[in-house]
Amino acid sequence: MKPEAPTWATPPSRSYSALGECSLYAEVLHAAEREQCISAPGLMSEEQGLGQRMRRLHLLQVPTKTTITAIVRTIQEFGWLQELPGARGKFLISDPGREIAQEIRTNPKAFRRRLATLLHQRYIVPGWFVSRLHAINPSGQGEVVLPAPPKSEQTERCDWGDNAWASEYEAIAVAAAEQANRAFPGAFPVPTDRWTMELKATWNYLGTLQPPVHRKSKRHPAGSKKIATFGARERLVHAMRETAINLLFGVRLQPESPPDFITSKLPVPPRAFRVWCPRLEELEFIFYSDYHPAISGRLLVPCAGFRDSAPCPPFERLAEVKDPEHRPLWLHQPPWENIKERFVGVLVDSYRWQCKKVGAMYVSLLNVRDEVCRRLRLSSELFDVLLDRAYRDAITNSLSGSKFLSISLESDITGEQSGAVGLNRRPVYINSVPHSLIAIAAAGVK
Numbered sequence: 509m510k511p512e513a514p515t516w517a518t519p520p521s522r523s524y525s526a527l528g529e530c531s532l533y534a535e536v537l538h539a540a541e542r543e544q545c546i547s548a549p550g551l552m553s554e555e556q557g558l559g560q561r562m563r564r565l566h567l568l569q570v571p572t573k574t575t576i577t578a579i580v581r582t583i584q585e586f587g588w589l590q591e592l593p594g595a596r597g598k599f600l601i602s603d604p605g606r607e608i609a610q611e612i613r614t615n616p617k618a619f620r621r622r623l624a625t626l627l628h629q630r631y632i633v634p635g636w637f638v639s640r641l642h643a644i645n646p647s648g649q650g651e652v653v654l655p656a657p658p659k660s661e662q663t664e665r666c667d668w669g670d671n672a673w674a675s676e677y678e679a680i681a682v683a684a685a686e687q688a689n690r691a692f693p694g695a696f697p698v699p700t701d702r703w704t705m706e707l708k709a710t711w712n713y714l715g716t717l718q719p720p721v722h723r724k725s726k727r728h729p730a731g732s733k734k735i736a737t738f739g740a741r742e743r744l745v746h747a748m749r750e751t752a753i754n755l756l757f758g759v760r761l762q763p764e765s766p767p768d769f770i771t772s773k774l775p776v777p778p779r780a781f782r783v784w785c786p787r788l789e790e791l792e793f794i795f796y797s798d799y800h801p802a803i804s805g806r807l808l809v810p811c812a813g814f815r816d817s818a819p820c821p822p823f824e825r826l827a828e829v830k831d832p833e834h835r836p837l838w839l840h841q842p843p844w845e846n847i848k849e850r851f852v853g854v855l856v857d858s859y860r861w862q863c864k865k866v867g868a869m870y871v872s873l874l875n876v877r878d879e880v881c882r883r884l885r886l887s888s889e890l891f892d893v894l895l896d897r898a899y900r901d902a903i904t905n906s907l908s909g910s911k912f913l914s915i916s917l918e919s920d921i922t923g924e925q926s927g928a929v930g931l932n933r934r935p936v937y938i939n940s941v942p943h944s945l946i947a948i949a950a951a952g953v954k
Contacts, residue, residue: 523578526575710754916947
């Protein structure tokens, strides 16, 4: 009899309200260093508050009370804050917290690794997510796509109760899935009939929910009764994303597969998925993009893997993040000297691909970044570091051999970035300055 596959530990927490950006954890600790004591309301005040901050290219308002309360409580659980006796909701920084606050200033990378370990122990999701990506598409090294309708696809607004499943929606969904698998083989390994059946069920389910807003239907004249409506494309986006998550990131990868967890609950429900992806990217466990020019949908790529051993470099061992077989997680963190030749080659190749596609010398650095990170399995954080080195080496002409490389970077915001969606796209930071355009002249670089 075949032994049962080991399962992942049951997550101690499933609440994702504390999954704020790493910078929020840092700011809370630094506030606790400055002040005699802190509280969630105080952190939202003008005097002691965390205030506004930049995310991507736009300004964020003060974090919500729910987020701040959850982060403060989580930091307390980590032992970095201690609650004042008899003063519920008020906290002092602990001695370990002071050490962590200092680490944040002197070694932010070490802090991210520490936070990644603690979040894995609390949620189990970080390590499991990387493992699941590899399981979904093992031959493609974990490359996964969640299909979406093309952004150019226009559909009408419908009355909320008009939930008919049109044949054109099915055609759009099938085409998006086929496009994903053509661009990246195995990236969406779901049979067409199962995909469309589950998608239609999700579409119908979304139609049973209460409308989030009420608008006047375009079908009715002014002054008539207000009727809630929905955008068909918008609902199709949500239906396709939710269906893909349920199919690919459930407790079982396939109906006949052994369970990853001893529970029937989704490890990462669709709402939590939106929060987890940017956190896992920030922790350098994955790279993801909703804008890769080769597909319509979200591209997910693991930047790590579980194994008994790996060469170091280019891999970095995260010893306390283990899979059910007790193998540690290894992050792909190649230093410049180990990857510079390959990085420059892929950078130039991706740039030329973009030039041919758009017919211009200056192209989107973000699109180039997406393809380089996909091919080399790099985090966006590491891409910034490596591009900075390539840029400086190009200036000093220090590449080896007969190779010549000239890189020009611009920080102008392109038209596609100025919209509400584009502003959420992570820019490339060189010397803390966001850049969005690149031009390359290269000789002797394949």
